[in-house]
Amino acid sequence: MKIAYFDCFSGISGDMTLGAFVDAGLDINLLRDQLAQLHLHGYEISAEKVKRTGISGTKVHVMISRGNNHPPGFRHGHHHNSHFNLSEIQAIIEKSTLHDDIKNDSIKVFQRLAMVEAKIHDTSIDKIHFHEVGAIDSIIDIIGSVIAMKHLGIEKIYFSPIPTGCGYTTCEHGTFPVPAPATAELLKNQLLKSVKIEKELTTPTGAAIVTTLGNGLRTNPEMKILQIGYGAGNNDNPNIPNLLRILIGETDSSTESDEMWIVETNIDNMPGEILGYVMDKLFQAGAVDVYFTSIQMKKGRPGIIISIIVSELNLLSVESALFNQTTTFGIRKYKVIRKVLTREFKELDSPLGKIKIKIGTFDGNIKSISPEYEDCKRIAEEKGVPLKQVYSIIAKEFGKL
Known part of the structure; x- marks a missing residue:
């Protein structure tokens, strides 16, 4: 391309x-x-x-x-x-x-x-x-x-x-x-x-x-x-x-690559309930992904690393959210190259109703298919069936793509 x-x-x-x-x-x-x-x-x-x-x-x-x-x-x-x-x-x-x-x-x-x-x-x-x-x-x-x-x-x-x-x-x-x-x-x-x-x-x-x-x-x-x-x-x-x-x-049209930032900070003095709230705020600030890693800190304290993947466009708002919502005194950040499959979204007619799926392709061939969690959750609640059963039924439909 x-x-x-x-x-x-x-x-x-x-x-x-x-x-x-x-x-x-x-x-x-x-x-x-x-x-x-x-x-x-x-x-x-x-x-x-x-x-x-x-x-x-x-x-x-x-x-x-x-x-x-x-x-x-x-x-x-x-x-x-x-x-x-x-x-x-x-x-x-x-x-x-x-x-x-x-x-x-x-x-x-x-x-x-x-x-x-x-x-x-x-x-x-x-x-x-x-x-x-x-x-x-x-x-x-x-x-x-x-x-x-x-x-x-x-x-x-x-x-x-x-x-x-x-x-x-x-x-x-x-x-x-x-x-x-x-x-x-x-x-x-x-x-x-x-x-x-x-x-x-x-x-x-x-x-x-x-x-x-x-x-x-x-x-x-x-x-x-x-x-x-x-x-x-x-x-x-x-x-x-x-x-x-x-x-x-x-x-290479089979994959897409771009430059992203990883922003991190170590935390050892915040309860889990607040950390869950922090994650929501980071996504609202424009984070592409947020994840926590358990670590052992000084004085034997258990702690976590908050890691955020974010584009340069939303970097400042993510940094602001970290300082406003956590007890951190500092952050570290560095650029990384991200390579992803070519992605598209489709709405699939399934036995349980319409559901949005994400399709990843490489060299024109489908390599990954994933249903949208929120759609699966909605169907599970509407139909009164376990979420795992929804995933199982949808997975069978993937073979028809």
Whole structure:
């Protein structure tokens, strides 16, 4: 399976994304031919090699000419001829001859942007009129990036923690703090990276592309690197190269691997009832798994190790839960690589009713099947039969898969 890793060490914008794909090998003429299917006029797209803090990358330019940018026969209700609203953008995409996957993914990005803008301005989606994102250059950046993903054969996208920068930025609505309101909303529930650069490192367009089409946060995913591209931003920052790096490679589709954290602490002065409560709180904080290990501590005291497996995204909330809910004076943590079977969930019709099962596959073959405990428990209570009998009946059904 071919994947792309967005290394956002200096943020992400639409033009940086498109530039990185061109730098990685996307043919600029193929890109022009694909974009021509939108029947937009009044722009030219070009790419040039530039340097940012000594590192070479590709800067994509979308030059806008004065005049009409709309497709022939396009009806437009407002006077600013370089901005579009959601329905107009969607109509342009749907009327094009682009591949359906490109159409669908492009529309997803614009729909998410419209939802964010509507929330920020407390209005409905159909009343939203895009400004920076509705301009022709941003439309080219978004749809061009989706075209790149399709033609480079990328099936999944992962990304690093995202720096936003700090300070203030000026846009159509005025001067706003960095990250801009739309960017901040798009990055909700994502892990941000703190850098002391008073510039807008991540734009709404860049945030929309990576969080809408991305499959989640990863730190250096396991893959064989085939292509590397650097997309350049407008400014040349003195300390950090103003570049987006995209690594494209192949990974074993039979398993999935990612980087996780293990957080641990030793406890010898808490009763079991409270420890059970602590486990619940850790899962609520985002732990992937929690387990206790009995140990012998100093002065002959029996104790336990609380171990938590957690993603980087939820690491801080798990640490906070440990300090708030236990008597610990300190924790230890370290990164590990986790490899798991490719998993999917199915609902099975069994003699006892519908039940959800988890199926793990390797090289396309089923290697593990497990019923969801809560479903088995519910059936046992509803039918008034022992839980072990439910498991036995469901196990017989597994052979029919």
